[in-house]
Amino acid sequence: MAHTSHTGEAADCxxxxxxxxxxxxxxxxxxxxxxxxxxxxxxxxxxTRNIMLSIDPYMRGRLSDRKSYATPVQIGEVMTxxxxxxxxxxxxxxxxxxxVVVGARGWQTHTISKGxxxxxxxxxxxxxxxxxxxxxxxGTTAYSGMTDIxxxxxxxxxxxxxxxxxxxxxxxxLAKRAGARVVGIAGGPDKCLWVQxxxxxxACVDHRANLEADLADACPRGIDVYFENVGGNVQRVALxxxxxxxxxxxxxxxxxxxxxELPPGPNLGFMVAKRVHMEGLLVxxxxxxxxxxxxxxxxxxxxxxxxxxxxxxxxxxxxxxxLAGILTGDNFGKMLVRIGAxxxx
Amino acid sequence: MAHTSHTGEAADCxxxxxxxxxxxxxxxxxxxxxxxxxxxxxxxxxxTRNIMLSIDPYMRGRLSDRKSYATPVQIGEVMTxxxxxxxxxxxxxxxxxxxVVVGARGWQTHTISKGxxxxxxxxxxxxxxxxxxxxxxxGTTAYSGMTDIxxxxxxxxxxxxxxxxxxxxxxxxLAKRAGARVVGIAGGPDKCLWVQxxxxxxACVDHRANLEADLADACPRGIDVYFENVGGNVQRVALxxxxxxxxxxxxxxxxxxxxxELPPGPNLGFMVAKRVHMEGLLVxxxxxxxxxxxxxxxxxxxxxxxxxxxxxxxxxxxxxxxLAGILTGDNFGKMLVRIGAxxxx
Numbered sequence: 202m203a204h205t206s207h208t209g210e211a212a213d214c215x216x217x218x219x220x221x222x223x224x225x226x227x228x229x230x231x232x233x234x235x236x237x238x239x240x241x242x243x244x245x246x247x248x249t250r251n252i253m254l255s256i257d258p259y260m261r262g263r264l265s266d267r268k269s270y271a272t273p274v275q276i277g278e279v280m281t282x283x284x285x286x287x288x289x290x291x292x293x294x295x296x297x298x299x300x301v302v303v304g305a306r307g308w309q310t311h312t313i314s315k316g317x318x319x320x321x322x323x324x325x326x327x328x329x330x331x332x333x334x335x336x337x338x339x340g341t342t343a344y345s346g347m348t349d350i351x352x353x354x355x356x357x358x359x360x361x362x363x364x365x366x367x368x369x370x371x372x373x374x375l376a377k378r379a380g381a382r383v384v385g386i387a388g389g390p391d392k393c394l395w396v397q398x399x400x401x402x403x404a405c406v407d408h409r410a411n412l413e414a415d416l417a418d419a420c421p422r423g424i425d426v427y428f429e430n431v432g433g434n435v436q437r438v439a440l441x442x443x444x445x446x447x448x449x450x451x452x453x454x455x456x457x458x459x460x461x462e463l464p465p466g467p468n469l470g471f472m473v474a475k476r477v478h479m480e481g482l483l484v485x486x487x488x489x490x491x492x493x494x495x496x497x498x499x500x501x502x503x504x505x506x507x508x509x510x511x512x513x514x515x516x517x518x519x520x521x522x523x524l525a526g527i528l529t530g531d532n533f534g535k536m537l538v539r540i541g542a543x544x545x546x
Numbered sequence: 547m548a549h550t551s552h553t554g555e556a557a558d559c560x561x562x563x564x565x566x567x568x569x570x571x572x573x574x575x576x577x578x579x580x581x582x583x584x585x586x587x588x589x590x591x592x593x594t595r596n597i598m599l600s601i602d603p604y605m606r607g608r609l610s611d612r613k614s615y616a617t618p619v620q621i622g623e624v625m626t627x628x629x630x631x632x633x634x635x636x637x638x639x640x641x642x643x644x645x646v647v648v649g650a651r652g653w654q655t656h657t658i659s660k661g662x663x664x665x666x667x668x669x670x671x672x673x674x675x676x677x678x679x680x681x682x683x684x685g686t687t688a689y690s691g692m693t694d695i696x697x698x699x700x701x702x703x704x705x706x707x708x709x710x711x712x713x714x715x716x717x718x719x720l721a722k723r724a725g726a727r728v729v730g731i732a733g734g735p736d737k738c739l740w741v742q743x744x745x746x747x748x749a750c751v752d753h754r755a756n757l758e759a760d761l762a763d764a765c766p767r768g769i770d771v772y773f774e775n776v777g778g779n780v781q782r783v784a785l786x787x788x789x790x791x792x793x794x795x796x797x798x799x800x801x802x803x804x805x806x807e808l809p810p811g812p813n814l815g816f817m818v819a820k821r822v823h824m825e826g827l828l829v830x831x832x833x834x835x836x837x838x839x840x841x842x843x844x845x846x847x848x849x850x851x852x853x854x855x856x857x858x859x860x861x862x863x864x865x866x867x868x869l870a871g872i873l874t875g876d877n878f879g880k881m882l883v884r885i886g887a888x889x890x891x
Contacts, residue, residue: 262819270790270819432815445615451817465810470777472796472826474607474615479824481817 214239216279216309217520223264226459226528229521231264232280240313247296247319249286249305249312252543253513255333256282256523256536257367261458270483280308280520283338285322285329287544296321301544303332308520310540320491324544327502334535335502335509336495339367342484344494346428346450347375349487350480355380357425360416360442362435364405365392365510367535368452372428373402374507381426384419386412386435388530395533399508408435417442432456433464440467443475451481459528510534559584561624561654562865568609571804571873574866576609577625585658592641592664594631594650594657597888598858600678601627601868601881602712606803615828625653625865628683630667630674632889641666646889648677653865655885665836669889672847679880680847680854681840684712687829688773689839691795692720694832695825696771700725703765705784708775709750710737710855712880713797717773718747719852726771729764731757731780733875740878744853753780762787777801778809785812788820796826804873855879 213236220233242248263274263281274280284307288300293316296302304319305312322332334340351372353359359376363369364385373396376383385396385405396405404419406412408431416438423444429436432454440449457463471477484490501507512532514523520538527536558581565578587593608619608626619625629652633645638661641647647664650657667677679685696717698704704721708714709730718741721728730741730750741750749764751757753776761783768789774781777799785794802808816822829835846852857877859868865883872881 436814451814451822453818454815457813457815463813463815466813468802468808468811469781469796469824470799470802470808472824473798473828474826476826476828476831477796477824478826479814479817479822481819481821481823483818483821486821 214309214311215517216307217517218279219264219274219276221276222266223459225461227261227264227521227525229525232521234518239311242290242292242313245293245316246313247288247293247302247305247316248290249284249302249314249319250289251284251286251305251307251310251312251540253285253330253333254282254308254517254520254538254540255284255337256520256527256532256538257339258453258455258458258527260524261528281306282308282520283333284312284540285332286312286541291316299544301329303337308517310517327499329543330511330513330535330537331502331509332495333537334367334511335371335507336498338484338491339535340371340498341491341494342452342482343368343371343375343428344498345484345487345490346452346482347372347379348490350448350450350478350482351376351426351428352448353379353381353426356382358382358384358420358422358444359426359428360384360386360420360424360439361402361428361430362386362408362439363430363453363455363530364396364400364402365534366430366532367509369428369430370396370400370509370534371507372450374400376426377401382422384416386416386431386439392533395510399510401508413438423447426450428452430455437467440471443471443477445475447475447477449477449479451479455528511537513537513539515539559654559656560862561652562862563624564609564619564621566621567611568804570806572606572609572866572870574870577866579863584656587635587637587658590638590661591658592633592638592647592650592661593635594629594647594659594664595634596629596631596650596652596655596657596885598630598675598678599627599653599862599865599883599885600629600682601865601872601877601883602684603798603800603803603872605869606873626651627653627865628678629657629885630677631657631886636661644889646674648682653862655862672844674888675856675858675880675882676847676854678882679712679856680716680852681843683829683836684880685716685843686836686839687797687827688713688716688720689843690829690832690835691773691797691827692717692724693835695795695823695827696721696773696793698724698726698771701727702770703727703729703767703789704771704773705729705731705761705765705769705787706747706773706775707731707753707780707784708798708800708875709741709745709747710879711775711877712854714773714775715741715745715854715879716852717795719745721771722746727767729761731761731776731784737878740855744855746853758783768792771795773797775800782812785816788816788822790820792820792822794822794824796824800873856882858882858884860884
């Protein structure tokens with residue numbers, strides 16, 4: 202990654218911009234670190250000092266030219282990503298200097314945002330990182346998917362792929378609270394152990410081992426709800442075990458985000474015979490869910506009953522590695538980059 | 547097809563039984579014509595003389611050993627199929643000799659049924675054949691799919707595969723009544739012409755011609771609802787044109803019912819980005835819909851506003867050919883076999 206200064210002076214705002222579109226897995230030198238002066242907010246705008254940056258699988262889609270639900274990041278543009286930060290200057294009366302806010306977007310140390318994009322959060326109640334993970338977009342995604350599509354009934358079998366991830370770990374714990382038998386799928390024995398022992402899933406299957414036989418063993422009564430975060434072979438095996446009237450929540454397919462050509466999928470004949478309901482989910486379609494989830498889950502974070510885990514890389518310059526890692530499962534739990542220190546006091 | 551008499555005398559009940567499981571497309575000699583005495587109904591049972599037999603794509607599934615939602619027909623068993631018939635003898639007080647009933651099952655001239663399986667229909671109001679097609683299981687399937695899954699809004703684009711078939715022709719006309727732009731997919735120019743000119747679809751694309759370009763041309767604003775009866779390449783092309791929040795009604799995939807190995811399906815990455823809702827449908831899951839549909843649609847048959855078309859083969863011995871034909875699209879509209887004459891007067 203090259204370091205350039207656009208101004209050559211007072212260069213205190215550092216941003217990661219897209220240097221070229223990755224071919225396959227993103228690499229560090231697909232990005233460029235750019236130094237510039239700290240910008241000044243205009244009318245209705247707010248300047249934040251970013252503390253923590255969320256790294257999420259959807260970001261891979263923003264690096265491609267492929268048409269999708271969101272505009273891709275352009276070459277030379279600052280890479281997008283949600284942050285939690287501290288207000289340094291505000292021309293929006295709703296935000297004061299020192300407020301902690303979520304919603305400023307960008308892989309950068311300082312961001313200018315419209316006030317309408319920001320949400321003030323309480324400092325000192327829960328760790329600030331949770332506003333980007335378990336209480337943020339990933340947690341809300343899990344909550345929406347389970348509430349609107351999964352509709353888990355007690356005694357049903359629920360399977361969660363990427364079970365140790367930011368979304369999967371919440372989805373599975375919600376299914377447990379709903380009285381289901383919950384089976385995770387994760388990569389490697391460490392993650393599987395954590396999913397069973399800490400998250401309290403009934404079982405967790407290592408997709409790098411004998412997935413087909415192990416998942417069938419773990420789901421003796423078939424699968425009623427499948428929460429899809431992965432795609433590929435994991436998807437194929439999980440769909441083969443669906444029961445009549447099963448629901449499949451399509452949240453992501455991280456296994457194929459680096460693929461140049463999309464592989465074929467499963468034959469869909471089972472859709473009719475089993476009357477399966479499959480539905481795709483993007484969290485921003487129902488904006489009210491975020492606040493609803495934050496209010497519901499904050500006490501569960503405080504009393505320790507909702508478990509979560511984070512991998513935090515230190516320093517903005519490590520954001521490209523963090524993204525590359527999340528696409529291959531190097532992270533354990535929610536992936537974050539620390540950009541600056543928590544506010545004092 | 548061999549002709550055998552199990553009794554050698556008073557052999558007036560003729561049945562088509564499964565002789566061996568078809569390998570690929572069913573053939574006439576996979577079945578056997580069996581003569582026997584006309585049976586006598588027991589307690590609570592009804593004997594019908596069958597007039598018309600419905601031939602439907604789902605029947606191919608009953609010929610395979612593959613596990614599905616229904617038990618396969620066993621070798622030597624009478625092939626299953628819905629009939630409309632006349633009561634010849636009844637030990638159920640709800641049915642009188644001469645009543646016309648739907649629900650007796652079997653490729654045969656005479657059937658013994660439990661009274662609970664039968665529904666009395668009015669004779670002389672609409673052609674009896676309609677109780678097996680446009681007013682029967684296929685029509686109700688279309689109605690259920692559009693009501694429970696399709697939820698068409700005015701101005702949306704709705705695509706119907708097998709558009710000239712018993713289900714598709716009703717599904718498309720319902721979408722027109724809901725104010726949608728309706729595009730059919732059918733096999734060959736004759737069917738396409740009928741779908742446009744008689745059913746009144748806005749367009750109909752011949753899947754044997756240039757499907758990919760023609761369907762895109764016919765759906766300039768993409769596809770909001772896809773009614774799936776076919777599978778294979780038609781499915782692949784239709785799914786590639788889905789809009790955000792599209793609904794896909796999985797009713798059948800007739801193109802693959804004769805396949806020995808199921809081909810792969812589409813990559814499902816679009817499910818997330820487009821928030822697609824896909825759902826499978828079997829008409830018997832909501833038994834109330836049949837009566838509801840019959841009451842709603844009978845006036846539309848009487849006033850001629852709901853169009854339908856039938857292919858009727860004459861003689862029970864032609865039922866195997868009728869089934870083979872429906873799996874390759876030889877039929878035009880609802881496929882039926884006439885077994886006996888309509889009741890007199």
